[in-house]
Amino acid sequence: MMREKTVLGGWSLFALWFGAAISLAEILTGSFLAPLGFMQGVWAIVIGHLIGGAILILGGIIGFNAKIGAMTSTRIAFGRYGSYLFSVLNMLQLLGWTAVMMLSGAKAADALSLSLWGIENLHVWTIVIAALILLWIALGKQGFTRLNVIAVVLLLGLTLLLCFVVFREQEIFASPSTGEMSFGAALELCVIMPLSWLPLIADYTRFAAHKTRGLIGSFLGYFLGSSLMYTIGLAMALYAKDASVVSMMNALNLGFFALGIVLLSTVTTTFLDAYSAGVTFRNLFPQFSERSIALVMTLIGLGVALLTPIEAYENFLYAIGSVFAPLFAIVLSDYFLFGNTRIDETLRLHVGYVFVWIAGIIVYYYFLTLDFIFGSTLPTMIVTLLLFVTLRKGVRTWTLKNN
Structure with missing residues (x-):
């Protein structure tokens, strides 16, 4: 889908990440x-x-x-074998999240x-979502860019409608703190979401035209x-008094929207x-097409969503994901603080x-x-950075290097 000659403008990247955020x-x-x-x-x-972004x-x-993509970039600090290890872990979590997101959306x-029509069929909705993802990937760079922009414009319109419905309830603005959550704990919940995209973002910014x-x-x-x-979720919870997204939307009578x-x-x-699962796979086997592998990964994710008790799998995904906070603390420190910006092709593994x-x-x-x-993520990155510098x-x- 996206080869080295591919370029994405600022608006295309804005649409890509705006669409990623609306979930x-x-x-x-x-x-x-x-x-x-x-x-x-x-x-x-x-x-x-602001911090996480x-x-x-x-x-x-x-x-x-x-x-280079995100997992390939880990070669700069850790060497070829290190990037292979992180690629396998990243593929596991991306496949898992593909399945989790399909099933959650379904x-x-x-x-x-x-609630709208009295019809329910979880498997059909899961397949519908997978089919739309396959379409996104299969259309290639030009088709994807246009389709994503159209989707984001539609999402923006639907989101503005959601904002209008939610924020016309004036009493939510005066809602006081109950003291059940600290500001620091809330801050962690806000920092962690953008940081969860660290293993993916370079897969797309590498194609930026400027x-x-x-x-x-x-x-x-x-x-x-x-x-x-986040703000809509906060307002909906204050209005509907229910943490369930579906319950909140039903309470707002949004229906088809x-x-x-x-x-x-x-x-x-x-x-x-x-798609990033496909990019990560190419770090291991560069002879394959990113688009073809992304299509296969989507189908595997669909199979997992249909056949696996995904609630049990989520705990495993969080455990796998925990490796990336200290990993990128080291990668970013090595690159920006110590100026190590190039891949050493002789470096097999940086054991230290x-x-x-x-x-x-740990x-x-x-x-x-x-x-x-x-929380855990941001403090872990800070402590790992200090350990690395020390x-x-x-x-x-x-x-370990080649002879």
Whole structure:
């Protein structure tokens, strides 16, 4: 689909990331901030997305400068074998999230179709969503770009309608904090969402036609889209007094428009998971086409969604995802602080950096046991960065290289 000659303008990248941000997951996470009340919740959303978005764009800069995907970029610090390990882990989580997002969107669509028409068939909705994702991928660069822009315009219209319905309820603006959630805990929920895209963003910014416009488009697309979704989720929860997205939409009597939001938002978000799984696969087997592999990954994701008890699989996905916070703390530190910007083709594995990465994973799980006020992801990245800066001089020669 996207070969090296492919270029994406600032608007195309804005549309790509705005579409990625408009999802049920973002609305649901925003609803969790309701205990803060509306004004404190909005402050947490804006500050958290500024922090997370800034870190996300650092990964995008590497993709643009080096013209490589996110997992290939890990070769700069960790070497070829290290990038292979991270590619396998990333494919596992992307395949899992493809299945989880398909099934989550299908469940929401199924519940809405039941309330609208008295019809329910979870498997059919799952297949419909998978078919739309396959269409997104199969159309190729030109078709995808146009279709994604159309989808984002429609999503923007539906979202504005959602905003009109939600925000006309004036009492939500005066909602006070209940004291059941700290501002720091809310901030972590807002930071974690943009950081979850770190293993993907370079897959797309590498094709930016212009560095500044491409990076600004990517940042604004995600920042505005995700902040808006969080704020809508917050407002809907304060209005409907229910954390269920479907229940909140039913409470607002959105009907067919709610179904449109569910389907389009699921497709524009899940497409990135499926396509990046293809990009990651090419780091292992570069002879294959990204588009062909992305199509296969979508079909595998569909199979997992239809056949696997996905709720049990989500815990495994979170465990796999935890490796990427310390990983990118090292990759970004090595690139921006120490100026290591090129892949050393002789480097098979940087053993010293792997030890720091493992220490970072241990730190992550330690923060989980603490129930730390700022969560686990951002503190883990900061502690791993400090460990890396402190230990780098001593471990930088611990490498395996070609003879």
